[in-house]
Amino acid sequence: MKWTSITAIYFLFFVASAFILLPFGVKTDEEAGNELVAGQAQSAPHRFHLPTHLLRALGLAAVLFAIYYANWSFGWITADDLDFYN
Numbered sequence: 001m002k003w004t005s006i007t008a009i010y011f012l013f014f015v016a017s018a019f020i021l022l023p024f025g026v027k028t029d030e031e032a033g034n035e036l037v038a039g040q041a042q043s044a045p046h047r048f049h050l051p052t053h054l055l056r057a058l059g060l061a062a063v064l065f066a067i068y069y070a071n072w073s074f075g076w077i078t079a080d081d082l083d084f085y086n
Contacts, residue, residue: 001072009068014061021056 029036032046071077 010065013065014057017060018057
C-alpha cells in the first residue's frame with residue numbers, strides 16, 4: 001500500500017473518530033453547576049477542550065487503522081466474504 005493511500009485512509013478514520021467521540025466527556029452547564037444564559041440550549045456544552053478531543057480522536061483512529069491495515073495485510077475479511085447473494 002502506498003504512503004499516500006495510508007495517509008488518506010488514516011485521515012478518513014480520524015475524521016470519523018472525531019465525530020464519533022463528540023458526545024463523550026462533555027458536561028453541560030447544569031452538570032458543571034453554572035447557571036444557563038437566556039436563550040442557551042440545556043444540552044450546550046460547558047467547555048469544549050479541542051486539544052483533548054483531537055488527541056482522543058488520534059488514538060481511536062490509530063487503533064481502527066491498525067485493525068484495518070492488519071486485515072488488508074492478512075486478508076481476514078475479503079470482498080468475497082461480504083457477498084451475501086451468491
